[in-house]
Amino acid sequence: xxxxxxxxxxxxxxxxxxxxxxxxxxxxxxxxxxxxxxxxxxxxxxxxxxxxxxxxxxxxxxxxxxxxxxxxxxxxxxxxxxxxxxxxxxxxxxxxxxxxxxxxxxxxxxxxxxxxxxxxxxxxxxxxxxxxxxxxxxxxxxxxxxxxxxxxxxxxxxxxxxxxxxxxxxxxxxxxxxxxxxxxxxxxxxxxxxxxxxxxxxxxxxxxxxxxxxxxxxxxxxxxxxxxxxxxxxxxxxxxxxxxxxxxxxxxxxxxxxxxxxxxxxxxxxxxxxxxxxxxxxxxxxxxxxxxxxxxxxxxxxxxxxxxxxxxxxxxxxxxxxxxxxxxxxxxxxxxxxxxxxxxxxxxxxxxxxxxxxxxxxxxxxxxxxxxxxxxxxxxxxxxxxxxxxxxxxxxxxxx
Numbered sequence: 550x551x552x553x554x555x556x557x558x559x560x561x562x563x564x565x566x567x568x569x570x571x572x573x574x575x576x577x578x579x580x581x582x583x584x585x586x587x588x589x590x591x592x593x594x595x596x597x598x599x600x601x602x603x604x605x606x607x608x609x610x611x612x613x614x615x616x617x618x619x620x621x622x623x624x625x626x627x628x629x630x631x632x633x634x635x636x637x638x639x640x641x642x643x644x645x646x647x648x649x650x651x652x653x654x655x656x657x658x659x660x661x662x663x664x665x666x667x668x669x670x671x672x673x674x675x676x677x678x679x680x681x682x683x684x685x686x687x688x689x690x691x692x693x694x695x696x697x698x699x700x701x702x703x704x705x706x707x708x709x710x711x712x713x714x715x716x717x718x719x720x721x722x723x724x725x726x727x728x729x730x731x732x733x734x735x736x737x738x739x740x741x742x743x744x745x746x747x748x749x750x751x752x753x754x755x756x757x758x759x760x761x762x763x764x765x766x767x768x769x770x771x772x773x774x775x776x777x778x779x780x781x782x783x784x785x786x787x788x789x790x791x792x793x794x795x796x797x798x799x800x801x802x803x804x805x806x807x808x809x810x811x812x813x814x815x816x817x818x819x820x821x822x823x824x825x826x827x828x829x830x831x832x833x834x835x836x837x838x839x840x841x842x843x844x845x846x847x848x849x850x851x852x853x854x855x856x857x858x859x860x861x862x863x864x865x866x867x868x869x870x871x872x873x874x875x876x877x878x879x880x881x882x883x884x885x886x887x888x889x890x891x892x893x894x895x896x897x898x899x900x901x902x903x904x905x906x907x908x909x910x911x912x913x914x915x916x917x918x919x920x921x922x923x924x925x926x927x928x929x930x931x932x933x934x935x936x937x938x939x940x941x942x943x944x945x946x947x948x949x
Contacts, residue, residue: 550660550926551585553650553684555675556666556689557642559590561624562615563607568823570691570744570848571666576618577745577915578922587621587658589646589820594833624748625649636703639673639711643681650678662687662716662929668694668708676711685933686924692845693773695720695728696866709733716929716936719922721846722867738932740925743870744846745915750825751855753907754832761790761815765858767827767849768841770797775840775863777803781886783812786893790815791838794822794830831856836878836896840889844868854878854910857903861892876905910949 554575555886558568568590573666578584595602595609602609615769627645630637654660662685665675670687679686688711699705709732712718718739720726737948768774770793793803793816801820807813820832824844837853839862846867850860860878861870872878879896881888 550583550662550923550930551660552662552664552926553653553658553660554586554588554664554666555590555646555678556671556886557591558667558671559588559622559776560617561592561611561622563611566821566824568666571643572617573747574744574915574918575620575664577919581919581923584926587623587653589623589625589649589653591625591627591642591646593629594645599645601850605661606793623649623653635701639677639707642670642674643677646678647675647681650682650852654682654763660684661935662926664926667691668711669698669704672715673707673711676714679714686711686714687719687929688712688715689719689721690725690729690845691721692725692866693731693843695725696843696845699732705732716932718924719925722870724866724870725845740921742918742921742925743867743913744848744851745918746848746851746855746910746913748855748911748914751828751831751852751910753857753903754829754833759790759833759835762786762893763790763833763835764789764861764893765794765830765836766791766838766840767794767822767830767853767855769795769838769862770799770803772799773842775842775884777806778840778884778886778889779838780806780812780816781810782816782889782893783807784810785887785890789944790817792817792819792830792834794819794827796821824905827852828856831858834858835900836861836893838889838893839863839868840881841865841868842884850878851910851913854906857907859891859896859901859903861896861905863888874909875899876901876909878906894921914932920938927947 558571560569560572590609593608595605597610598606611624625645627642663675665672665688668690670921672756675686720741723741726739729739730736807816837860844865850871863884864880875918879892883891
């Protein structure tokens with residue numbers, strides 16, 4: 550089976566950690582030997598690579614094409630328009646990618662279906678491209694594309710249109726599946742396939758005894774991740790320190806909060822950490838804390854567990870499906886600083902055997918997810934063929 554993977558959430562040479570969960574799932578799918586893929590991962594257009602333009606200049610430095618882990622990845626440019634951009638983004642994205650996809654077909658890679666990730670604008674654009682190239686489309690919903698964006702009227706209309714245009718839909722947890730069905734989508738076309746964890750990369754390692762109970766938080770320093778709640782919990786956890794792996798616009802605010810609360814000496818900022826270095830940080834910590842307000846399926850939870858480190862997490866969307874046993878960790882009773890502190894105390898009072906935490910994570914290999922994808926893709930091809938036959942018969946009229 551030949552697929553075209555389409556998403557703005559895909560790593561590139563400038564941002565190797567961007568959308569790495571999409572790349573990881575695809576790598577395991579291709580490794581099955583049953584699927585071949587080319588990738589179209591558009592990036593915003595920007596005219597200058599000068600460093601004074603910061604993050605925008607990094608977009609300009611992304612190569613037009615690159616090979617990652619044996620996958621050929623194309624990066625067409627699409628315009629991002631301030632203020633009105635949200636409503637026109639799907640059309641601009643589809644228009645920007647159309648010539649690249651046409652060239653890929655002309656070069657001999659006539660793919661069977663479009664594998665799109667993130668519903669808006671990517672999934673809507675993919676639905677447009679599917680109609681243009683007469684290809685079935687499978688869209689994977691991953692979190693805020695379903696829990697947040699459909700709150701806006703026009704994006705909601707477009708998400709519903711794309712969901713009904715697609716031959717099949719995938720969600721990364723059952724909670725997101727319920728949200729998609731609530732949009733009016735036929736439940737029979739929506740499959741929940743949770744993410745797996747790379748058990749070879751994320752493994753337990755030899756540990757030193759920490760002088761203080763060590764919490765680790767992994768993720769961008771942005772409001773939705775809730776790192777301020779973890780810092781605010783530290784005054785209630787006097788013998789606990791916090792290590793933050795990640796960078797983002799909230800860095801300065803979080804540092805200031807740590808100083809204000811008198812816990813700055815117990816908070817360490819690592820900055821952005823490459824995925825290859827994360828296992829040693831997971832293994833060195835006593836617990837991972839994830840205080841997010843929104844998560845579809847948080848990969849960091851399973852990564853930590855695979856390294857033998859239990860977790861403390863907020864009860865949002867797919868997280869209770871990940872943290873579903875005592876050896877996995879503890880869910881907060883409320884998403885607040887006190888909720889973080891109480892959950893950490895509860896975890897310490899019945900701290901699980903780290904080997905048991907690793908065994909729990911081993912239940913989440915990628916094998917079942919890969920098999921599920923192949924099945925969904927096959928069903929999508931069948932539905933598209935049936936739809937095509939019905940359209941042809943309607944066009945030709947009743948036989949005589």
